[in-house]
Amino acid sequence: MAKSVALEIGEEGLREALNGLLKKLLAMGVVDALLVPLKVPAGNSVVQALVTQVDMLKDAYPLAPVMPVNSARIISSMTRLSSSEKKIGVVIRPCELRALVELVKLKQASTQNMLLIGIDCFGTMSVNEYDKFAQEHIPSTAGFLKLIGENSIVREACQVCEYFSPLTADITIGLIGMDLSKEILILANTAEGEEVLQALGMEGEADSGVSSRRDEAISQLSAEREKKRDEFFERTNAQVYGLEKLLTTLSLCIGCHNCRDVCPMCYCKECFIDSPTFEWGADKYLEWATKKGALRMPTDTLLFHLTRLQHMVTSCVGCGMCQEACPNDLPVFGLFRMVGSKVQKVFDYVPGRSVEDELPLVIYKERELEWLTNY
Amino acid sequence: MDNVEKDFEPVFVGFFCNWCTATASDVAGTSRMQYPVNVRPIRTMCSSSVDPLYVLRALLGGADGVMIGGCTPGDCHYVSGNLKERRRIVVLKTILNTLDLEDKRIWLRWISAAEGRKYANTMIEITGKLKAMGHNPIKDYWSI
Numbered sequence: 001m002a003k004s005v006a007l008e009i010g011e012e013g014l015r016e017a018l019n020g021l022l023k024k025l026l027a028m029g030v031v032d033a034l035l036v037p038l039k040v041p042a043g044n045s046v047v048q049a050l051v052t053q054v055d056m057l058k059d060a061y062p063l064a065p066v067m068p069v070n071s072a073r074i075i076s077s078m079t080r081l082s083s084s085e086k087k088i089g090v091v092i093r094p095c096e097l098r099a100l101v102e103l104v105k106l107k108q109a110s111t112q113n114m115l116l117i118g119i120d121c122f123g124t125m126s127v128n129e130y131d132k133f134a135q136e137h138i139p140s141t142a143g144f145l146k147l148i149g150e151n152s153i154v155r156e157a158c159q160v161c162e163y164f165s166p167l168t169a170d171i172t173i174g175l176i177g178m179d180l181s182k183e184i185l186i187l188a189n190t191a192e193g194e195e196v197l198q199a200l201g202m203e204g205e206a207d208s209g210v211s212s213r214r215d216e217a218i219s220q221l222s223a224e225r226e227k228k229r230d231e232f233f234e235r236t237n238a239q240v241y242g243l244e245k246l247l248t249t250l251s252l253c254i255g256c257h258n259c260r261d262v263c264p265m266c267y268c269k270e271c272f273i274d275s276p277t278f279e280w281g282a283d284k285y286l287e288w289a290t291k292k293g294a295l296r297m298p299t300d301t302l303l304f305h306l307t308r309l310q311h312m313v314t315s316c317v318g319c320g321m322c323q324e325a326c327p328n329d330l331p332v333f334g335l336f337r338m339v340g341s342k343v344q345k346v347f348d349y350v351p352g353r354s355v356e357d358e359l360p361l362v363i364y365k366e367r368e369l370e371w372l373t374n375y
Numbered sequence: 376m377d378n379v380e381k382d383f384e385p386v387f388v389g390f391f392c393n394w395c396t397a398t399a400s401d402v403a404g405t406s407r408m409q410y411p412v413n414v415r416p417i418r419t420m421c422s423s424s425v426d427p428l429y430v431l432r433a434l435l436g437g438a439d440g441v442m443i444g445g446c447t448p449g450d451c452h453y454v455s456g457n458l459k460e461r462r463r464i465v466v467l468k469t470i471l472n473t474l475d476l477e478d479k480r481i482w483l484r485w486i487s488a489a490e491g492r493k494y495a496n497t498m499i500e501i502t503g504k505l506k507a508m509g510h511n512p513i514k515d516y517w518s519i
Contacts, residue, residue: 272426339470342470364458373484
């Protein structure tokens, strides 16, 4: 049973209250460093930063509604070779956390010596949108979140996300269903999380009414999101179902492979598509061109997207970073999310649900899927 | 049937495991069993060495179908390659099916080394099914 403690929000507001908590973690040595969103000194952008000095946290915006990079990629690049002896606290969104869980299972990241601080997520805006917005004014975090609630200014991926609450964090910053100007919930989900709360002197169980208010709000929002997701799948389906439609949609693809490069699940050092397997002499191209009279250059647009689906879609967490990276705004997020949900259902697999769930393409059962070879 | 293309001879790629289906094809040949010549066989060391990427490559390159031949469950030379391949092919078929891209042009079959007759019958069956399906529509687009 998770332990939950109420954190009162004082006059100074939500951001200060949370930053106070983060400062304490670092100052008391509960963690040696924090990976947390900071506002950059030049510009308005908020980016993930690895912070070792307490006073730098004055610029922390742990809830700023922007996600430039899926943090799972950052943590993977930090820990793939070796994790640190030092403790690193990580402020992380639910989709980032789910991607991280997948990367841990793929042995591409480690959460050893890491304190995972998950936040309830209200969604994030495109980097550009956020920047434009922040140039005008940076309202209080609570103000931001209210604005998000009232307008559809978050990314499409966030609008249809049903995993807005962290699944596997040590500590959860519970915001959903809370009066953000009064109090929020800090939940300890693991033994380590409980120890940390104790070390911070956060004792006493939150009023059960407050906890159940969050739970109710979560299930209500889940239902809303699932409905939105299904409507979104219908719209996506209309764009990509059938060869003609899929090719029409992919006709805008310029083959930059940005969608792969930002994808937390595309971790290969050298993508198969970039390997010598795909290097050909001019005569080979001419041979292909001769078959149909013409050959689209660069080649293999459809092959690239279908192969990417095959290789990562069992683990697609629907963070939508691919969509952000697409220069021509192809509905790649919808394509991946929709196909992903179908494939994941076959194996009853929810990416990022637990490190215990084994990856569908790593395990097998002797007696399963026999319809495939029965005839 | 009006929609059957006249004189259409489909071409399909066969990825055959060295330890079973490839040997079964030899058995069929040395036993002088008759079967259609529409298959283009490729010998692989295990059905699981067939990354679905190769299946896609064949289909997008204009093959009308793809068959992967592996060992009967329990008989894999490498213990469990065939069962891992089965999951991959299910993923591939689910992806294609979700996008209405004719996943029925892909077959995974278990044919052990001694089953020359089963091999020949499978070739007959797949050729017949592909003839009924007609040519792979991907061939109609140069812009893939």
